[in-house]
Amino acid sequence: MKAKYINKFIYHIIVGGFAVLLLYPVAWLIMSSFKQSERIFLTADSLIPNPFVLSNYGQGWQGFGDYGFGTFMTNTAIFVVLVLIGHLISCTLIAFGFARLKFAGRGFWFAIMILTLMLPAEVVMIPQYIIFAKLGWLDSLKPLVIPAYFGHPFFIFLLVQFIRTIPRELDEAAIIDGCNTFGIYRRIILPLLVPALATTAIFTFYWTWDNLLGPVLYLNSPSKYTVSMALNMFLSNETVSNWGAMFAMSVVSLIPVFIIFFIFQRYVVEGISTSGLKG
Incomplete structure (x- = not known):
């Protein structure tokens, strides 16, 4: 019993040490936001x-020109x-098709979809830009939003794995009760997908909130800039960078991220584990 408590104490010391190590940069960012800009790195x-x-x-918070950081x-x-809406709608429909519907070439198309996960974003960046430029979508949210309504391979794979753990007997019971294919999707699959949908929503929020490359490529008007672009504007190669304001707004931009994480953190593990139904 004594050895058990000693091992537990050592475990908590090690985990606590790693937690301090990982949280120190965040603490440094928050405290530096209350320092004078010119003294941040002098007293780092x-x-x-x-x-x-x-x-x-x-x-x-005053932002730049006529646009405050609230904009x-x-x-x-x-x-x-x-x-987020695009991912939830498209990924659930596509995942339901792969997991429950039988059609010619299902395995082939699923493999092709998985292979796109290995495709670096830089490979398709230029072709996509050319296509969106010819469509006249530049300087708008269309190039950033509309592709989300055609699915995301990572989330599709996650949802497919989760749906496969749901017993098919539930589908058969629904068919006996008069449900069609869409009825099975809406009445049976969607309610049971809540943990996986929450995981999809959380990761979509994280990846979209701090996305810098996409907005930099397609947005030109300051009135349409996102938070990541606004933070980058505090840095200057010609004049003195306003590090204090940038750190302060970085802290402000992290508040929604922390709120979402602490509210929905239990769904992340539950969704990724794809435990489904048992018994």
Whole structure:
């Protein structure tokens, strides 16, 4: 019994040490947002701001020109919601088709879909840009949002694996009760997909919220900039970078991420484990 408590104590010490190591950069970011911009890197070895200032948050929230940081937060929220809706609709429908419907070449097309996971984004970046430019979609959210309505291979694979754990007897019972294929999808599969859908939503939110490359490629008007682009604007190669304001707004932009994580963290493990139904 004594050895058990000693091992448990050592385990918590090691895990706690790793937690401190991983959280230190976040703590440094938060405390640096209260330092004077010119002193951030002069006192980088100290977490305590001296002097303690709040002006970084005011300067950062003012944004650039006629656009405050609230505009960039709103743009990003709209961007995230549209992509989130697209992923939830398209990925569930495609995953249901692969997991439950029988059609010619199902295995082949599923393998092709999985192979796209190995395709680097840089390979399709230029062809996609050319296509969207010819469609006249540049400087709009269309190139960033509309592809989400055609599915995402990672989430499709995740949902397919989850659906396969749901007993087919439920489908057969629904057919006996008069449900058609879409009825099975809507009444049986979707309610049981909640953990996997929550995981899809959380990862979509994370990946979309901090997406920088896509908005940089397709958005030109400052009024349409996202948070990631706005943070990059605080840095300058010609004048002095406003590190204090950038760190302050970085902290503000992290607040929605922390809120989403702490509210829905239990769904992440539950969805990825694809435990499904038992018994």
